[in-house]
Amino acid sequence: MVYLDVAVPVPLRQTFTYTHNEALSPGVRVSVPFGKRHLVGVVVGQHNSVEQTARLKAVDKVLDTTPVLDDVSMSLGRWLWQYYHHAPGEVLHTALPVKLRKGEPAEPPPQNWYRVSANGAQTDAGELARAPRQQACLAHLQEAPLPAGELKQRYSPAILKALDERGLIEAFEQAYQPKPRVWLQTLKLSEKPRPDPQQAVAIAAINQRAGEFAPFLLEGVTGSGKTEVYLQAIETTLSAGRQVLILVPEIGLTPQTVSRFEQRFGIEVAVLHSQITDTARLTIWQQARAGELGIIIGTRSAIFTPLKFPGMLIVDEEHDESFKQQDGLRYHARDLAVMRARKENIPLVLGSATPSLETLNNALSKRYQHLHLTQRAAGAVATMQHLLDVRDQPIRFGLAEGTLALMRQHLSQGNQVLVFVNRRGYAPALLCHHCGHTETCQRCERPYTVHRTHQRLQCHHCASTRPVPSKCQSCGAGELVTAGVGTEQLEQGLSQLFPDAAQVRIDSDSVRGKDKLQTMLNKINHQQYQLLIGTQILSKGHHFPHVTLVVVLDCDGALFSADFRAPEKLAQLVTQLAGRAGRASKPGEMWLQTHNPGHPLLQDLVNNGYAHFARHALLERKMAQLPPFCAQVVIRAEAIEGDLAWRFLNQTQAILQIDGLQLIGPMPGLIEKRQGRFRFMLVLQSPQRQHLHQQLRLALPHISALPDAARVRWSCDIDPTDFS
Numbered sequence: 031m032v033y034l035d036v037a038v039p040v041p042l043r044q045t046f047t048y049t050h051n052e053a054l055s056p057g058v059r060v061s062v063p064f065g066k067r068h069l070v071g072v073v074v075g076q077h078n079s080v081e082q083t084a085r086l087k088a089v090d091k092v093l094d095t096t097p098v099l100d101d102v103s104m105s106l107g108r109w110l111w112q113y114y115h116h117a118p119g120e121v122l123h124t125a126l127p128v129k130l131r132k133g134e135p136a137e138p139p140p141q142n143w144y145r146v147s148a149n150g151a152q153t154d155a156g157e158l159a160r161a162p163r164q165q166a167c168l169a170h171l172q173e174a175p176l177p178a179g180e181l182k183q184r185y186s187p188a189i190l191k192a193l194d195e196r197g198l199i200e201a202f203e204q205a206y207q208p209k210p211r212v213w214l215q216t217l218k219l220s221e222k223p224r225p226d227p228q229q230a231v232a233i234a235a236i237n238q239r240a241g242e243f244a245p246f247l248l249e250g251v252t253g254s255g256k257t258e259v260y261l262q263a264i265e266t267t268l269s270a271g272r273q274v275l276i277l278v279p280e281i282g283l284t285p286q287t288v289s290r291f292e293q294r295f296g297i298e299v300a301v302l303h304s305q306i307t308d309t310a311r312l313t314i315w316q317q318a319r320a321g322e323l324g325i326i327i328g329t330r331s332a333i334f335t336p337l338k339f340p341g342m343l344i345v346d347e348e349h350d351e352s353f354k355q356q357d358g359l360r361y362h363a364r365d366l367a368v369m370r371a372r373k374e375n376i377p378l379v380l381g382s383a384t385p386s387l388e389t390l391n392n393a394l395s396k397r398y399q400h401l402h403l404t405q406r407a408a409g410a411v412a413t414m415q416h417l418l419d420v421r422d423q424p425i426r427f428g429l430a431e432g433t434l435a436l437m438r439q440h441l442s443q444g445n446q447v448l449v450f451v452n453r454r455g456y457a458p459a460l461l462c463h464h465c466g467h468t469e470t471c472q473r474c475e476r477p478y479t480v481h482r483t484h485q486r487l488q489c490h491h492c493a494s495t496r497p498v499p500s501k502c503q504s505c506g507a508g509e510l511v512t513a514g515v516g517t518e519q520l521e522q523g524l525s526q527l528f529p530d531a532a533q534v535r536i537d538s539d540s541v542r543g544k545d546k547l548q549t550m551l552n553k554i555n556h557q558q559y560q561l562l563i564g565t566q567i568l569s570k571g572h573h574f575p576h577v578t579l580v581v582v583l584d585c586d587g588a589l590f591s592a593d594f595r596a597p598e599k600l601a602q603l604v605t606q607l608a609g610r611a612g613r614a615s616k617p618g619e620m621w622l623q624t625h626n627p628g629h630p631l632l633q634d635l636v637n638n639g640y641a642h643f644a645r646h647a648l649l650e651r652k653m654a655q656l657p658p659f660c661a662q663v664v665i666r667a668e669a670i671e672g673d674l675a676w677r678f679l680n681q682t683q684a685i686l687q688i689d690g691l692q693l694i695g696p697m698p699g700l701i702e703k704r705q706g707r708f709r710f711m712l713v714l715q716s717p718q719r720q721h722l723h724q725q726l727r728l729a730l731p732h733i734s735a736l737p738d739a740a741r742v743r744w745s746c747d748i749d750p751t752d753f754s
């Protein structure tokens with residue numbers, strides 16, 4: 031009798047012991063009784079004896095002969111549940127394709143094949159000369175048996191049936207036979223552009239470290255040819271018979287991206303994203319695990335794809351927020367990629383024009399090797415960036431006269447104009463339309479957020495509130511405005527102002543539906559539209575050769591957000607947007623409308639660029655002891671009765687009163703009420719990550735045992751990136 035530790039998919043931070051008559055390897059799935067249910071769990075360890083045997087139950091059924099999670103996956107799983115303080119069973123389920131979570135077989139089913147019968151082997155195919163297709167098919171099978179699928183591509187079912195009825199061929203089942211490294215048969219090492227000197231340095235640096243853990247930050251301005259660097263490093267990896275896993279942001283995964291890889295190498299590229307079926311997902315998982323796929327490209331959860339011959343990991347646009355999961359297991363796929371590359375002993379390339387401050391800090395402190403591309407490829411020039419002072423200007427639909435004039439000018443030259451509206455959901459600040467003064471909390475020196483429902487201003491750092499003033503506290507002017515115009519209002523306005531320009535609105539509402547975004551992007555590049563209006567979807571990696579002007583409606587809201595990451599996010603967004611213009615032969619310009627033209631962040635960004643801004647922002651984070659110079663955790667609670675969630679977090683806070691832990695809150699979330707529930711959060715931080723994690727580990731059982739814990743929805747978010 032052995033005692034198995036099984037990770038069972040329930041929201042409890044523990045594994046469960048079951049008995050079984052023989053030892054099982056970690057990573058094997060078992061069906062186990064749990065309460066009145068039967069669940070699919072994963073074996074994580076075993077013992078020969080336990081203290082309490084009285085109430086132990088036995089495993090119902092063993093589902094695998096070989097582990098579905100290999101050693102690396104299991105050790106990543108363990109890291110995940112420890113680091114994110116999450117339930118082990120839920121972690122391992124996250125790592126598996128849906129069908130395997132449900133207990134379906136992990137191995138591909140047997141395949142149908144055809145072969146010649148004993149009779150058929152002795153028959154001279156020439157005897158079938160009156161039925162030439164049958165003759166050909168028989169001759170074909172006399173050489174070797176073939177999978178039914180392959181055969182049916184050449185011969186009609188009628189031919190197979192006829193041969194079968196004559197007793198010349200027969201169908202049979204055969205276990206699936208993997209074809210490891212099958213890509214080597216078609217891999218095309220075709221012509222490629224000659225790398226410029228910086229690209230050549232980057233490619234050589236990556237290639238040199240094949241077969242060892244080597245993290246890189248490839249910091250390359252927009253349009254500098256980062257993808258070309260990936261392609262040439264991938265070529266080396268594929269030629270060596272090793273697989274490459276590429277993570278891309280959710281809306282960056284367009285058919286264009288995929289076809290660029292397929293065209294270069296002439297091999298199948300597997301694509302994983304949230305829209306594909308469970309069956310397709312399982313097939314890719316199986317093929318990747320069998321070493322049949324050379325390139326797998328996917329969004330966040332693709333990081334869990336097993337690789338038989340791991341060669342390289344790439345995280346493109348590594349700063350993108352979609353790599354962080356915001357519910358359930360709140361993992362960061364980029365951080366998991368670092369752990370994975372370490373365990374697999376392979377290079378990891380993190381690429382971005384606008385690296386996150388976390389990654390940049392790792393590069394500047396030499397934990398990652400830092401590669402630079404500072405020039406745009408193929409002779410394109412950098413987009414000029416400017417601020418447009420809108421103070422005291424008449425504004426129509428969010429646009430100042432000066433902006434409209436620029437738009438007219440670019441449109442009349444036959445070019446496209448991109449108008450960006452920030453709808454990322456941060457609550458706007460209250461500004462004086464005359465002097466630009468912002469209402470700010472005295473205790474936190476942070477701007478107040480306007481709350482329309484209660485007609486009050488509230489500080490999201492200390493939760494203090496005050497009524498909305500009727501005039502500016504600085505100059506006394508009576509005209510106070512909030513920042514922000516939505517895309518739809520803008521679309522309506524622009525069709526009045528530019529009745530002759532065809533316009534397209536691109537935001538998460540308008541691109542819903544399969545291939546809709548793709549169709550719109552194609553039409554844009556065929557110049558069927560002149561005016562592009564949209565949200566950050568427009569900023570992600572698209573190549574718009576005819577866009578020469580980018581207008582950003584309002585960046586003031588971001589300057590005063592309660593989220594300390596807002597300046598970083600704004601700078602990334604602005605830089606990526608600027609990167610959409612002037613990518614071809616026509617130079618581009620970008621104009622940012624602002625009430626705060628003197629704001630140091632904007633000045634720095636416009637005059638010195640993201641690279642400079644980011645290094646400065648890192649210094650500020652250091653001074654303020656904010657991430658990456660401290661570690662953070664957010665404990666969130668929500669309930670229909672706000673008091674409950676509030677009381678729960680107050681009791682949690684009492685448990686966490688520990689030396690070396692800084693507690694902020696509890697306070698309302700930036701979005702105070704969602705789906706009928708009131709939301710509160712408690713922020714924990716410490717300059718010592720280990721200390722924070724250790725104390726949290728000790729405290730979690732006590733927090734879970736609080737009487738209100740079962741009555742509120744609460745969660746623990748490690749390294750939070752979103753405070754809404």
Ligand SMILES: Nc1ncnc2c1ncn2[C@@H]1O[C@H](COP(=O)(O)OP(=O)(O)OP(=O)(O)O)[C@@H](O)[C@H]1O
Pocket residue numbers: 223224225226229250251252253254255256257258259383407408571572609
């Ligand atoms: N060495 C090169 N010689 C000629 N053309 C190149 C070279 N490198 C890249 N290009 C071309 O320059 C353009 C931009 O390159 P690429 O898409 O790789 O840049 P990127 O840095 O990934 O862009 P972004 O981050 O803005 O999406 C592409 O059309 C690409 O084919």
Ligand SMILES: [Zn+2]
Pocket residue numbers: 471472473474475489490491492493494
């Ligand atoms: Zn405050």
